[in-house]
Amino acid sequence: MGMSFTSIAALCILAGMLSIVFCSSYTSALDESALSTFLLTLKGNGPSVWDTVNSSSPCSWDGVNCSNGDVEVIDLSLSGFNLKGTISPTIGTLQSLTKLDLSNNSVRGSIPAELGDCFSLLSINLTSNKLGSSIPSSIGKLPKLEVLDLSQNELEGNIPAELGNITTLQTLNLESNNLTGLIGDAISNLTNLKELFLSQNRLRGPLPTGIASLQKLEKFAAYQNELEGDIPSMSMLPLKEINLASNNLTGPIPANMCRSGKLSILTLDNNKLNGTIPEDLGSCGSLTTLRIKGNSLTGSIPAGIGKLSKLVYFVAEQNMLDGEVPSDISGWENLILLSLADNRLSGSIPSQISMVSSLQELVLSNNQFTGSIPEELVNCKNLSRLHLSGNLLTGPLPSGLCTLQVLESLKLDSNILTSELPHSIGDCGRLLELQLGNNQLNGTIPTEIGNLTMLQISLNLSFNQFTGPIPDSLGKLTKLTSLDLSHNRLTGPIPEALVSMSSLLEWDFSDNLLSGPLPVAMSGPLANSTASNFAGNPGLCGSPLPPCKALKMKGNSHSFWKAAAIAIACVLVLLLIVSAVVIVAMHKHYFRAAVDPGPGVPVSRFFSENVERAVDFGIIKEAISSNANIISTNHFSTIYRVPMPSCSVLAAKKFNSTVAIHQKRIFHELEKLWKFSHENIMQPMGYFLENDLAVILYDFVPTCSLSQKLHRNFESVLPWSSRYRIAVAAAQGLCFIHHSCNPPMMHLDVSSNNIFLGPNHEVKIGDVEVAKLLDPSKHTGSISAVAGSFGYIAPEYAFTMRVTLASNVYSFGVILLELLTGRRPVDESFGEGLDLVRWVYGASARGEMPEQILDARISAQSFASRQEMLAVLKVAVSCTNAAPLQRPRMRKVLEALQTIKLPP
Ligand SMILES: *[C@@H]1O[C@H](CO)[C@@H](O)[C@H](O)[C@H]1NC(C)=O
Ligand SMILES: *[C@@H]1O[C@H](CO)[C@@H](O)[C@H](O)[C@H]1NC(C)=O
Ligand SMILES: *[C@@H]1O[C@H](CO)[C@@H](O)[C@H](O)[C@H]1NC(C)=O
Ligand SMILES: *[C@@H]1O[C@H](CO)[C@@H](O)[C@H](O)[C@H]1NC(C)=O
Ligand SMILES: *[C@@H]1O[C@H](CO)[C@@H](O)[C@H](O)[C@H]1NC(C)=O
Ligand SMILES: *[C@@H]1O[C@H](CO)[C@@H](O)[C@H](O)[C@H]1NC(C)=O
Numbered sequence: 001m002g003m004s005f006t007s008i009a010a011l012c013i014l015a016g017m018l019s020i021v022f023c024s025s026y027t028s029a030l031d032e033s034a035l036s037t038f039l040l041t042l043k044g045n046g047p048s049v050w051d052t053v054n055s056s057s058p059c060s061w062d063g064v065n066c067s068n069g070d071v072e073v074i075d076l077s078l079s080g081f082n083l084k085g086t087i088s089p090t091i092g093t094l095q096s097l098t099k100l101d102l103s104n105n106s107v108r109g110s111i112p113a114e115l116g117d118c119f120s121l122l123s124i125n126l127t128s129n130k131l132g133s134s135i136p137s138s139i140g141k142l143p144k145l146e147v148l149d150l151s152q153n154e155l156e157g158n159i160p161a162e163l164g165n166i167t168t169l170q171t172l173n174l175e176s177n178n179l180t181g182l183i184g185d186a187i188s189n190l191t192n193l194k195e196l197f198l199s200q201n202r203l204r205g206p207l208p209t210g211i212a213s214l215q216k217l218e219k220f221a222a223y224q225n226e227l228e229g230d231i232p233s234m235s236m237l238p239l240k241e242i243n244l245a246s247n248n249l250t251g252p253i254p255a256n257m258c259r260s261g262k263l264s265i266l267t268l269d270n271n272k273l274n275g276t277i278p279e280d281l282g283s284c285g286s287l288t289t290l291r292i293k294g295n296s297l298t299g300s301i302p303a304g305i306g307k308l309s310k311l312v313y314f315v316a317e318q319n320m321l322d323g324e325v326p327s328d329i330s331g332w333e334n335l336i337l338l339s340l341a342d343n344r345l346s347g348s349i350p351s352q353i354s355m356v357s358s359l360q361e362l363v364l365s366n367n368q369f370t371g372s373i374p375e376e377l378v379n380c381k382n383l384s385r386l387h388l389s390g391n392l393l394t395g396p397l398p399s400g401l402c403t404l405q406v407l408e409s410l411k412l413d414s415n416i417l418t419s420e421l422p423h424s425i426g427d428c429g430r431l432l433e434l435q436l437g438n439n440q441l442n443g444t445i446p447t448e449i450g451n452l453t454m455l456q457i458s459l460n461l462s463f464n465q466f467t468g469p470i471p472d473s474l475g476k477l478t479k480l481t482s483l484d485l486s487h488n489r490l491t492g493p494i495p496e497a498l499v500s501m502s503s504l505l506e507w508d509f510s511d512n513l514l515s516g517p518l519p520v521a522m523s524g525p526l527a528n529s530t531a532s533n534f535a536g537n538p539g540l541c542g543s544p545l546p547p548c549k550a551l552k553m554k555g556n557s558h559s560f561w562k563a564a565a566i567a568i569a570c571v572l573v574l575l576l577i578v579s580a581v582v583i584v585a586m587h588k589h590y591f592r593a594a595v596d597p598g599p600g601v602p603v604s605r606f607f608s609e610n611v612e613r614a615v616d617f618g619i620i621k622e623a624i625s626s627n628a629n630i631i632s633t634n635h636f637s638t639i640y641r642v643p644m645p646s647c648s649v650l651a652a653k654k655f656n657s658t659v660a661i662h663q664k665r666i667f668h669e670l671e672k673l674w675k676f677s678h679e680n681i682m683q684p685m686g687y688f689l690e691n692d693l694a695v696i697l698y699d700f701v702p703t704c705s706l707s708q709k710l711h712r713n714f715e716s717v718l719p720w721s722s723r724y725r726i727a728v729a730a731a732q733g734l735c736f737i738h739h740s741c742n743p744p745m746m747h748l749d750v751s752s753n754n755i756f757l758g759p760n761h762e763v764k765i766g767d768v769e770v771a772k773l774l775d776p777s778k779h780t781g782s783i784s785a786v787a788g789s790f791g792y793i794a795p796e797y798a799f800t801m802r803v804t805l806a807s808n809v810y811s812f813g814v815i816l817l818e819l820l821t822g823r824r825p826v827d828e829s830f831g832e833g834l835d836l837v838r839w840v841y842g843a844s845a846r847g848e849m850p851e852q853i854l855d856a857r858i859s860a861q862s863f864a865s866r867q868e869m870l871a872v873l874k875v876a877v878s879c880t881n882a883a884p885l886q887r888p889r890m891r892k893v894l895e896a897l898q899t900i901k902l903p904p
């Protein structure tokens with residue numbers, strides 16, 4: 001009996017063990033084949049980390065985590081695995097899977113309905129892929145799901161009501177897709193939800209009132225949709241962050257959003273909200289960011305806001321707020337940005353603002369502020385932007401203004417300020433922009449103004465009462481693009497020194513009391529002046545104004561003839577000197593040609609003795625014969641790195657044969673060109689020619705071209721701030737050759753292969769000289785060689801066969817698109833016959849929003865950079881207009897780019 005019991009027990013145990021073994025081997029087999037099918041479908045046809053381990057069990061593959069002795073897949077963490085395939089429906093068999101992370105890949109196709117069968121899932125993260133089609137409603141079946149992140153894909157259709165069944169859900173992120181329809185009240189069933197992100201879709205209609213019942217909701221963002229209607233009350237929720245910016249929401253800002261005492265970020269910019277700012281926000285001590293700009297808010301700023309000590313950003317510009325700035329702002333200990341511009345605020349600027357030592361930007365323009373600019377403002381040592389334009393401010397400029405050492409933008413124009421411009425203005429060494437126009441400033445313009453050598457955007461002193469001469473020192477402002485001195489009482493001549501303001505694009509000297517001849521030998525920037533630039537100065541003369549009378553006729557004829565005799569004598573002496581110089585020069589030339597260097601000895605010329613001393617031809621020739629020294633290659637040339645024995649390093653550019661056959665011309669053109677100096681242009685230091693070889697030397701040694709930096713740099717992604725800086729610098733260089741040369745010069749190969757980045761972040765355009773060497777007007781025969789690089793060539797080139805200023809603008813637009821999308825100008829992935837421009841223009845036909853063509857690696861990083869990228873995209877699109885006449889000129893392009901400024 002006992003015996004048989006034990007044997008039965010033993011049999012049972014044995015059977016049990018067998019069944020475990022059987023079942024587990026069954027499970028293992030099932031999972032293994034489903035898993036490898038899933039993984040291989042997901043991988044697509046690109047290379048992947050799995051290529052070397054193909055034979056072993058998929059449980060041992062990178063990113064795969066199995067348990068129970070490799071019988072159950074529990075975790076697939078495949079973020080950033082360069083996956084290019086699709087999600088196989090076999091995923092449905094992986095029923096032990098708790099975590100699926102495919103984020104940051106290029107997974108395409110749709111999300112299979114079978115995903116809803118993986119009932120163990122706690123977390124799904126598919127962010128930053130290329131998934132399309134609609135969200136399967138079967139996901140609503142997942143009983144344990146806590147995290148669902150489908151953001152940054154191309155999903156469309158509605159948000160399925162079935163998602164409302166996942167009551168375990170804590171995070172739902174559907175941001176940056178193409179979702180349409182209403183948000184739907186199903187969402188109100190998600191009572192465990194802590195984070196709800198729906199921004200950047202095309203969701204419309206009102207916000208569901210049921211949001212008020214999401215008792216755990218801490219973060220809610222739905223910016224950039226087409227939402228309308230009122231914002232429901234959310235007073236019972238433990239909210240920390242709300243961002244509903246850029247919708248069409250109406251009605252008031254609901255009261256008591258901060259009842260939980262945790263609200264830190266409230267962003268409601270660019271809606272149609274009206275009513276007043278709720279009084280209770282003034283007691284929301286946790287608030288760090290309050291952004292409500294671009295609405296129709298009325299009433300005054302609640303007094304309590306001045307006591308919020310955690311407040312960092314307060315932006316309420318573009319509303320209809322009135323009343324005064326709260327008189328007690330003692331709480332603002334951390335405030336960095338205060339922008340109340342474009343309202344109807346009045347009263348004085350509180351002198352207490354000087355206690356806010358953290359303040360970096362004070363923007364109060366276009367209100368009705370009165371009184372004087374508080375002298376104490378100079379205690380805000382971190383102030384970089386001070387904009388008080390368009391108010392009714394009186395009195396003098398604060399005397400210690402330029403003790404503000406980091407001030408970059410000072411706009412005090414259109415007020416009633418009365419004082420002289422202090423000599424200390426020269427101490428504002430970081431200023432990029434100075435706007436003082438339309439005030440009642442008087443006295444002379446101090447020469448120290450020439451110390452503001454960082455000035456770039458604008459110097460505007462117009463419509464004041466300045467007297468005395470224009471200081472010569474203005475000529476030191478070589479980066480300045482816009483100078484307005486009009487409508488003052490300035491006297492004397494326009495100084496010759498201004499010819500060195502090589503970046504100037506706009507200038508206005510009109511309506512002053514200036515006199516004398518305009519600077520004549522104006523090959524420089526002022527050469528393109530029109531008469532209107534100088535109008536209203538009766539004493540000025542010389543082209544483009546009427547010619548100066550060479551000699552005054554009011555004396556008697558005797559003195560006239562005497563003067564004439566002197567003039568003739570001068571001319572004769574001049575002629576003698578000129579012919580002497582010409583003879584010497586011709587002799588030199590002849591001499592040089594006569595001793596034509598023997599074979600192997602190069603003809604060379606150096607513009608700097610230092611370079612000449614450092615150069616060793618043998619070493620250069622050796623360096624340019626080795627591919628190892630290549631820095632970059634483009635349409636016309638290859639740049640090599642050449643280490644010299646003196647330890648210095650030069651860059652040597654070897655022209656390819658298209659250019660090299662014109663080497664005789666190089667003699668003549670380069671001599672003129674080396675003076676051609678702009679910080680964003682690679683300037684030749686010398687050249688040498690030998691047989692078929694034409695080499696130019698530079699002391700700027702690029703580390704790489706923009707093309708390499710963007711497309712071949714796999715370790716790090718170039719951040720948006722750098723891309724923006726490069727775009728502006730390249731625009732400055734192109735603008736210079738288009739608008740500051742007489743006649744304007746074109747570039748024959750505007751491409752990212754021709755924009756070079758230096759070791760200290762310099763940005764320089766190369767191959768500018770090629771335009772001179774292959775002057776199209778003199779070389780009509782070989783013009784087809786001049787087209788530029790594939791993908792950058794403007795469409796009209798096919799008919800005109802001419803490179804024009806407008807076609808340069810087109811090519812520059814392509815570079816902007818490269819910076820924005822991170823894609824090459826020509827790439828197979830665009831499809832048959834498409835280049836980057838046509839791919840971008842095709843976006844709306846493909847139903848893609850502008851956001852979707854941006855380089856997601858950088859556009860996803862912040863709302864602010866995405867906004868800037870979209871603004872730059874507009875510029876790029878206008879540059880690449882198919883009609884050349886519709887494209888803006890380079891100086892407009894530069895201006896447009898410069899107004900898209902980076903936030904602090
Ligand atoms: C999804 O993955 C991305 C990238 O790995 C990560 O930044 C994000 O926080 C994840 N989403 C959630 C909701 O955890
Ligand atoms: C899931 O949601 C749908 C629509 O919201 C509903 O009709 C259905 O009954 C729900 N299913 C379960 C199992 O709760
Ligand atoms: C919300 O959940 C209830 C059951 O708890 C269900 O009956 C209802 O259909 C759900 N509502 C929506 C809109 O899904
Ligand atoms: C807001 O509504 C106007 C017209 O009522 C429409 O033109 C605009 O596109 C809407 N804006 C958003 C962000 O939905
Ligand atoms: C806000 O605008 C709505 C119309 O959109 C209007 O009915 C309401 O009276 C306005 N409220 C205030 C306080 O101006
Ligand atoms: C400038 O104006 C102020 C006040 O209007 C006056 O006191 C001062 O004398 C003026 N200075 C000059 C140089 O005209």
Ligand SMILES: *[C@@H]1O[C@H](CO)[C@@H](O)[C@H](O)[C@H]1NC(C)=O
Nearest residue numbers: 426446447448449450451473
């Ligand atoms: C500022 O300008 C003045 C006059 O133009 C000059 O003497 C002085 O050296 C300059 N200071 C600096 C730091 O450049």
Ligand SMILES: *[C@@H]1O[C@H](CO)[C@@H](O)[C@H](O)[C@H]1NC(C)=O
Nearest residue numbers: 154156178180846847848849
């Ligand atoms: C976005 O949605 C619209 C309307 O549903 C559709 O026409 C378009 O193709 C969608 N775009 C993408 C990229 O899926």
